[in-house]
Amino acid sequence: MYKLNGCVALITGVSHGNGIGAAICNKLAAEGVNIFFTHWGSNTDWVKKFEFSIREYGVRCGSLEVDLADPSAPFHLLDVVTAELGSPAILVNNAAHSSRDGYMNLDAKTLDDHYAVNMRGSFLLSVEFARRFSQSQQAMGRIINLTSGQALGPMLGELAYAATKGAISAFTLSLSAELAPLGITVNAVNPGPTDTGWMNEEIKQELLPKFLLGRIGIPADAARLVAFLASQEAEWITGQIFNSEGGFFRS
Template identity: 85%
Template sequence: MYKLNGNVALITGVSHENGIGAAICKKLASEGADIFFTHYGSNADWVKTFEDNTREYGVRCGNLEVDLADPGAPFNVLEAVTAEMGLPAILVNNAAHSTRDGYMNLDAQTLDDHYAVNMRATFLLSVEFARRFRKSPMPVGRIINLTSGQALGPMPGELAYAATKGAISAFTLSLSAELAPLGITVNAVNPGPTDTGWMNEEIKREILPKFPLARVGIPEDAARLVAFLASEEAEWITGQVLNSEGGFLRG
């Protein structure tokens, strides 16, 4: 199906086995893409094992530990992947910062911490990717951002997270118009509530009735959609936020 042979994919925020980032790496690798992933604070043994396992798909794989809150990180990441594998054709902005706040706790530092990773790193990675792509002979590029359904309902206690993730949706739409003439599509994926290891059994029991499809979301759900958006079959889709939530019912 959606073969990605010969394309280099850069995926941020791949820090543990059960995450959406790891699932995206595996799915893109299974379709032939070379993988370069970023991580931060992960166990070194896990990173090495994950890299080796990804290579078993018959693709190249590299990684970089980087704090995306560093203003220079986006440039450094693209320098690293280009030096090791060549210019990426696919960028998946999956990394995110999230802490609880609420109106009684929200302060400048909390806002800045969320802004640095969720907005600044995503925005600067995207535009630097496009600038380099513009100078390359590659015919097609893909930018895929991860959002969190913040436009579909309130997220009490997560004001900074919801606001900065909401900015990604707005950025996706405007950037898509600028980059379309370059052959780059820009889309966002909202995977809805996904069991990446943070859900205990009580949480699962509470939210399961809100899924008409009778199961909680898993990382592979998001990975399949990202792989489609990265493929040639999705060349006519740009500027969209795809809410792939299994019909999740809010309220």
């Protein structure tokens, strides 16, 4: 459908089967993309089974446990991906750090923990991807960042998370302008509240009336949009923040 056969995609933050990262891996693999994903703190058996399930699409798959808070991680990660599968043409920055804070609890460590993964890890990985892409002579490059709709309304009790995710949106716009001459598009996706296993029944009942399309978001919703943005069909789209939330209404 999307003419992606044979490309290599690097997706970060794929640590369990119910997440957006796993859904993105499945969707891209179904389109013929070779998959390399990162995980952190995951069950080893699950990682092996997930790799096997991706290979059942007829593509290659590799993975690496990596802490993106390590400043050297982006460079080591790209070395491993290239050695195992070849130069990636698609980068999906899905990994994120999130913890509750609020003004009474926010401190330097909380800020630093969010910054290290959400900003520095994603930013360094993006620019190193671009530097290597310019030498790989590939025809198409895609960077797709995951963000959280922090510009659409307040996120109470999540000051560090909202601030660092907001920086991703600003980075997306400016990086897209720098990389356009290389043929790399840079976009961001805000999937809205998504049921990845963290929602209990009480939260679901509270959120459901706010989705004007009548259901709560699922990981496959984000994955479909990411697959489109990764494709040749989206070659004219760059520097955009896509708020794909099923009409989520912030009252």
